[in-house]
Amino acid sequence: xxxxxxxxxxxxxxxxxxxxxxxxxxxxxxxxxxxxxxxxxxxxxxxxxxxxxxxxxxxxxxxxxxxxxxxxxxxxxxxxxxxxxxxxxxxxxxxxxxxxxxxxxxxxxxxxxxxxxxxxxxxxxxxxxxxxxxxxxxxxxxxxxxxxxxxxxxxxxxxxxxxxxxxxxxxxxxxxxxxxxxxxxxxxxxxxxxxxxxxxxxxxxxxxxxxxxxxxxxxxxxxxxxxxxxxxxxxxxxxxxxxxxxxxxxxxxxxxxxxxxxxxxxxxxxxxxxxxxxxxxxxx
Numbered sequence: 001x002x003x004x005x006x007x008x009x010x011x012x013x014x015x016x017x018x019x020x021x022x023x024x025x026x027x028x029x030x031x032x033x034x035x036x037x038x039x040x041x042x043x044x045x046x047x048x049x050x051x052x053x054x055x056x057x058x059x060x061x062x063x064x065x066x067x068x069x070x071x072x073x074x075x076x077x078x079x080x081x082x083x084x085x086x087x088x089x090x091x092x093x094x095x096x097x098x099x100x101x102x103x104x105x106x107x108x109x110x111x112x113x114x115x116x117x118x119x120x121x122x123x124x125x126x127x128x129x130x131x132x133x134x135x136x137x138x139x140x141x142x143x144x145x146x147x148x149x150x151x152x153x154x155x156x157x158x159x160x161x162x163x164x165x166x167x168x169x170x171x172x173x174x175x176x177x178x179x180x181x182x183x184x185x186x187x188x189x190x191x192x193x194x195x196x197x198x199x200x201x202x203x204x205x206x207x208x209x210x211x212x213x214x215x216x217x218x219x220x221x222x223x224x225x226x227x228x229x230x231x232x233x234x235x236x237x238x239x240x241x242x243x244x245x246x247x248x249x250x251x252x253x254x255x256x257x258x259x260x261x262x263x264x265x266x267x268x269x270x271x272x273x274x275x276x277x278x279x280x281x282x283x284x
Contacts, residue, residue, distance in 0.1 A: 001015065005150075006145055008148060014080065014081045014154065015079075015080045015142075016143070019077065022071065025066040025068065026061070027062070027080050029082055029083075030080040031059075031081055032078055033058075033059055033078065034057065034059075034060070034077070035055075035057055035077050036052055036053075036075070036076045037054055037076065038074070038075040039072050040053045040071075040072050040074070041074055042068075042069055043068040044066070044069070045060075045066055046064060050119065054075070057120070057165060059110040059165070060111075061111040077139065079138060079139070079158075104162075104238050106166060107162020107165055110162065110165055110169070118169065121165040121166070122168050122169050123165075124182060126182060126183070130186050131161060131164065131165075134157045134160055135161065138154060138157040138158070149240055152241055153239075155238050156235055156239050156249060159231075163231070168185070176211060177216075179200055180197050180212070184223065184224050188228055189250065191251075191253075198220075208220050224251075225261060228250045228251045228261075232249075235249060235250065236273055237278055243258065243271075246258065
């Protein structure tokens with residue numbers, strides 16, 4: 001059942017199931033993320049064979065056709081959300097000229113079916129504990145509704161989960177750069193030094209930065225900053241979180257550091273970016 005926001009007296013079309021039995025997939029009018037913590041499952045997705053061995057995640061769109069043919073000792077939990085939950089705000093003054101609301105873009109490829117394998121994104125051993133933590137906190141937020149900004153925090157964790165899954169799916173190789181990219185994508189909210197990245201890649205700083213420049217057009221630490229700003233931008237547009245909360249979530253020690261770096265790299269303050277990105281978001 002949808003959540004009734006007891007703080008703002010509205011319906012929020014999301015559900016969290018701590019125990020997912022896989023008997024009703026896919027859920028009508030919902031995108032669904034299913035986190036498998038143990039066991040294995042086999043079946044068909046849109047008439048193609050599919051198999052998941054824990055730890056793993058299944059991403060289902062509302063119009064997918066899913067049939068589970070075998071389950072072995074499965075333990076799973078699910079988060080379900082209406083596509084409109086990806087919308088941010090209503091912009092009535094732009095109706096007819098711009099979309100009525102910007103939409104969260106992180107992870108949308110996971111629900112597109114040009115390639116059915118996007119439904120089962122790649123999960124690494126290092127990434128799973130973080131995904132499990134975010135999934136757990138997301139479920140607790142749905143149940144607790146501890147203050148008026150609980151739905152913003154749900155979107156924060158959804159952005160982080162979908163963004164990480166998409167990045168892991170995109171980087172399927174095992175080169176030194178891929179190892180560092182995975183480290184950044186799973187640890188960006190924590191303090192990271194260049195020494196951490198060189199140790200991860202087993203390379204010296206000169207070689208690592210040369211490979212990063214060839215692959216990403218940035219040094220390793222430059223990519224880390226760019227990625228943190230990308231996360232901050234998503235949170236600015238799609239949540240009502242305060243600047244200090246966004247700074248902490250994106251890996252900046254203080255909100256003043258976020259403001260300085262954001263303004264220097266994007267030529268606009270975070271506050272102005274929030275206003276403009278919401279008002280003039282283009283159709284994706």
